[in-house]
Amino acid sequence: ADNNNGTAPTPLTNYLDTQYFGEISIGSPAQMFNVVFDTGSANLWVPSQSCSPFSTACFTHNRYDASHSRTYVENGTGFSIRYASGNVRGFLSEDVVVVGGIPVVQVFAEATSLSAMPFIFAKFDGVLGMGYPDVAIDGITPVFDRIMSQHVLKEEVFSVYYSRDPKHSPGGELVLGGTDPNYYTGNFNYVKTKDTGKWEVIMKGVSVGTHTMFCAEGCTAVIDTGSSYITGPASSVSVLMETIGAELDESGYKVNCDTVKLLPSVTFHLGGQEYSLTHEDYILWQSHIEGDVCSVTFRGLDVPPPTGPLWILGANFIARYYTEFDRKHNRIGFATAV
Numbered sequence: 600a601d602n603n604n605g606t607a608p609t610p611l612t613n614y615l616d617t618q619y620f621g622e623i624s625i626g627s628p629a630q631m632f633n634v635v636f637d638t639g640s641a642n643l644w645v646p647s648q649s650c651s652p653f654s655t656a657c658f659t660h661n662r663y664d665a666s667h668s669r670t671y672v673e674n675g676t677g678f679s680i681r682y683a684s685g686n687v688r689g690f691l692s693e694d695v696v697v698v699g700g701i702p703v704v705q706v707f708a709e710a711t712s713l714s715a716m717p718f719i720f721a722k723f724d725g726v727l728g729m730g731y732p733d734v735a736i737d738g739i740t741p742v743f744d745r746i747m748s749q750h751v752l753k754e755e756v757f758s759v760y761y762s763r764d765p766k767h768s769p770g771g772e773l774v775l776g777g778t779d780p781n782y783y784t785g786n787f788n789y790v791k792t793k794d795t796g797k798w799e800v801i802m803k804g805v806s807v808g809t810h811t812m813f814c815a816e817g818c819t820a821v822i823d824t825g826s827s828y829i830t831g832p833a834s835s836v837s838v839l840m841e842t843i844g845a846e847l848d849e850s851g852y853k854v855n856c857d858t859v860k861l862l863p864s865v866t867f868h869l870g871g872q873e874y875s876l877t878h879e880d881y882i883l884w885q886s887h888i889e890g891d892v893c894s895v896t897f898r899g900l901d902v903p904p905p906t907g908p909l910w911i912l913g914a915n916f917i918a919r920y921y922t923e924f925d926r927k928h929n930r931i932g933f934a935t936a937v
């Protein structure tokens with residue numbers, strides 16, 4: 600609940616270091632949903648009771664049932680959102696949404712069709728966009744904006760901790776209104792967001808070992824709490840993977856597990872700081888019967904202009920660098936995660 604110091608924590612579940620999600624409720628009485636708190640988008644959607652029986656991804660998840668909520672308000676406007684990884688279609692409804700114990704009357708989307716890829720693999724039910732209003736579909740005021748206008752938060756910021764080891768509990772934590780010193784050491788270093796109304800910053804270079812190989816003339820980096828991996832322009836990532844001896848197969852880049860200990864750091868130059876990831880941070884070591892598999896948590900993704908080209912720093916970056924998203928000063932702060 601929102602303890603009276605103006606911050607509201609929500610514990611997150613860590614699924615295989617690739618999906619992090621927390622619980623919210625919608626409706627009265629409360630209907631519970633697991634959602635990704637996603638800085639890469641700005642809308643809230645959950646599967647709908649009225650989704651088509653052919654939408655497998657829909658009926659394998661919790662679904663919102665308006666007819667069981669006495670605070671439901673009909674809207675009915677169409678909704679559709681396209682991610683690089685899949686798309687969601689449905690219609691708008693309004694109801695009481697509770698996040699970290701804070702209730703807001705929120706317009707959200709009831710999803711009636713979810714693309715099987717990737718949502719059949721989702722351990723979460725829906726997505727709660729933590730992005731700016733500028734990128735909200737149908738001009739809907741996002742949840743965090745509704746919470747800020749209640750003036751219950753100590754600071755107009757939210758922070759994200761992602762654990763690196765699925766066995767730890769909690770698997771992560773979202774704090775509305777502040778940061779949680781239990782999960783970082785040292786000071787925050789801040790980077791101003793580009794003035795685009797997105798959680799994106801200017802990156803000044805990407806280095807492998809001591810050699811700046813990409814983005815030397817500057818490029819855009821999106822800090823996306825809703826993405827599992829780090830993505831970059833496909834051509835750059837393929838050179839990066841070649842440099843570390845990774846090979847691409849149908850499920851991403853792999854390295855020989857024997858070479859993992861020798862892999863170089865990959866460093867992202869943001870603001871005045873270098874943010875390095877070691878092989879511990881960017882290799883997903885999975886032990887299988889038929890032998891260990893070492894996946895590299897980088898993916899090539901070409902985002903077309905004007906949005907792209909860009910790099911996306913996702914969960915594996917945030918797991919190493921505790922991140923504060925500051926709406927008051929339009930900046931992002933990074934501290935070393937514990």
Ligand SMILES: CCN(C(=O)c1cnc(C)nc1NCc1ccco1)[C@H]1CCCNC1
Pocket residue numbers: 617618619620635637638639640682683684717718720721722726823824825826827828914
């Ligand atoms: C949520 C949609 N996203 C995913 O990348 C995505 C897709 N499909 C599955 C199964 N999982 C995803 N993310 C898991 C996760 C949780 C926290 C960190 O990563 C992205 C789309 C673009 C905006 N940002 C979010």
